[in-house]
Amino acid sequence: MEWLKEVKKAHIIGIGGIGVSAVARLLLTSGVEVSGSDFAESGVVEVLRRVGAKVTIGHDAANLPTDVDLVVRTSAVPEDNPELVEARRRNIRNLTYFEFLGEYADGKRTVAVAGTNGKSTTTAMLGLILIEAGFDPTVIVGTKVPSFDGGNLRLGGSNLLVVEACEHQAHLLVFSPSAAVVTNVEEDHLDYYTDRQHIMDTFEQFLSQVRSDGFVVLNANDSDGSGALQCSGRSLRFGSGEEADYRLGEIAIGDGVQSFHLYRGEQDLGEIELHVPGRFNIENATAAAVLALEHGAPFEAVRKALSGYGGIWRRFEVVGEPYGGPVISDYGHHPVAVEGTIAAAREFYPDRKIVLVFQPHHRNRTRNLFDRFVRSFDGADSVVLLEIYDVIGREDDADADVSSRRLMEAVIGHDRSRGVERQIRYAASLEEGFAAIHSVLAPGAVTLVLGAGDVDLLARRLAGKETD
Template identity: 45%
Template structure:
């Protein structure tokens, strides 16, 4: 039983950002859907409002008798009760990425955006450009895109744009005609042996491209430089010679402008990393025949996505920004972007590390990533269920190392303590940058509600 053949689909772990996106798209295709999750959330509430029944019971009892396909979150092990029930009843099961890979086959042209950083923003940029150009793409993105208020967009059946995560080599399940590769760094070391293993897996992924496909990659990313493809390759960058290069970058409080191939483009979001994201999106759009006028109009109006340098509002005279950054490079780039956008303002960072194994394996890089922050509040590490390896590391060690490196930092045991530290530290005119991939974003919402 394939995704296209199925009629009654059950989603085990439907509250995940990718699972919920696919569910919405299959609902729009006329499939009968239901699902489960461990707890209610805004995501599950949104699905319920759209007519998808969500059970908060994962014992297996909620799997319908008429179910002919069960799609499960990759976070659920083979021993999960709902997967066990499906196996006992002979129901076809697919992981989320296996299901997305099948779903992509229904489209004439698939674009997959991969890489350590910038996947979600680049996916959203490409989607908005194609919408502006009237190409009506179907979209799956790992965040909420403000332009269409969702992590999914049901468009036509010609183009699909998909964010393709590299965790556990999930992208190998996908079947794109075009791969956009943003950059590669050491991450997800709970699965990969080391950086070489990550690069080798990306090469394996690229090798799946058809001969008439396209690889779009970042020339300035050292780990991507030696990746090869039998398909055509388009490069972009700021430093190394590339097919598309950005020059004359200017930053102001209103955004950034840059010139590429004689055309001036404008984006509202700060940071050189967003110039790279825009260059990737421009490269993909031009390949599909979109003109620069539509590209610039879409980029200029792009409002950004949930938890990506998202300005939430004010708290006690400070500007509160929420960001998903949870890797050292992303933290450093986001702090630097805040400094560029808000010169002469103090930047106070609140960070909740995500996953003890990541914190331990990238410890030295994390320490360096806070160097440009004026003051840092480091909350205790957010444990990721099923992905911890027993490390005893704590944020107290990270704080101690940051202070040893000559920067100001303080430990916070939980969100209540973090709130207290903010109240004792923050001053009017500060920029309060709240970062992490766990639940720390709720604090940003609370402060500005």
């Protein structure tokens, strides 16, 4: 990415996005003058202004500086965005967030973390282990890590880059990493992928791009997904079975802590403690541990970093306890993630009622995974379903009839068929959701607020906090 050294001014469209805001910080620390735009004020925008970015609210061709060298945009920016149109008219180099990351990673020793669920957590865990081990990596993650000064960016002094590789629209194919992990594979983004085989083929293409002297880490527990992927180079599998190269065993769950032993072949490397819940987090931690160990990190660095891991923004994040029970905000928006998060709450809060507040994300996803969503709520004692969060530029008129009200009706019918009675509520807006939650909330209950849209605003309001 030699050309980046020549960039003096950059403009970022959708600069408040949790991913592309890391690019803004990266450019600012490189001495580049950064401007940008977004559709609304946010905590991210406020922070970027404080560190030197010039941010305008609203999109207009006039926002583009006259002498800008580079334009970067989020993948959510539509083709007719006036700033993008102007950049193309002026033949200014313009890249999506993922195209920029692919360029930035070129020439670096890149570790790419992919998978349907668990990418952000695994990326953060791996970054923290490598920092503890003294590898001084740069880490770019699609969330906020409390110990990173930049939140979603940690700048290191070495050539080692840890980056989250997203499968949406096959964005992960911009990378040719030295090492990669696929945490799991589920059917998702079916507005882009034709079927599950298309998804598997894309992940296998990603693995084929790993450097010949590199390696791949796969999750054998995800036997039909990650564990079934084929690659021609060196691969390592982790899981609970004896056939795994790295085996996890002796899982124990206590009061606010869970632990497991990690084996390499017959060798017991030792016990790892986690202070975040869920079997999925044990698998995320194992993926991060294997990647770090294979890079030469000592096991003690793995143990220490994971024991001190306290979670990240919107990944089982306890935002407060205003009603004698925790309000937990989580990004989970796939049926597997919803079901796993409810199970994790059961493990850490076994004697509490669980109120699930869920905002589906994208009507096409809701349609394609409708029946799986209905069943994914089974573990909750009460459910509040907010109307589906529409994704700008990705909605189709063919999906207009899909709604959370229909989802509520299906859940009620499903409950009736299995002889279960519980409170199920529908809310057309966040304001209605706030009232609906209070209608089902019991003292001491665990309130799980899940979704990839703006439902986090509701979690913060319930906890009496401003959004970050």
